[in-house]
Amino acid sequence: MLELTREQEAGFGLELATKRQEHADLDAAIHTLTNSQVADRMLIQRLKKRKLALKDRIAQLENILIPDIIA
Numbered sequence: 001m002l003e004l005t006r007e008q009e010a011g012f013g014l015e016l017a018t019k020r021q022e023h024a025d026l027d028a029a030i031h032t033l034t035n036s037q038v039a040d041r042m043l044i045q046r047l048k049k050r051k052l053a054l055k056d057r058i059a060q061l062e063n064i065l066i067p068d069i070i071a
Contacts, residue, residue, distance in 0.1 A: 004065075009065065012061055016061040019054050019057055020058060023051060026050060026051040030044060030051065
């Protein structure tokens, strides 16, 4: 298991919070565009792809910060 310094943990925590906010913002944007009459399908697909990449990074950061503990 990799031990993190306080600075590393704080950096990962800040990145995690930023990625979660960006993910939520993209979700809202996708929802708004999907419900609009003039939605650009390519733009929506790009936003969904970016949202999925963010979800993957969030999972990585959570695994780093909150390791599985075998009981």
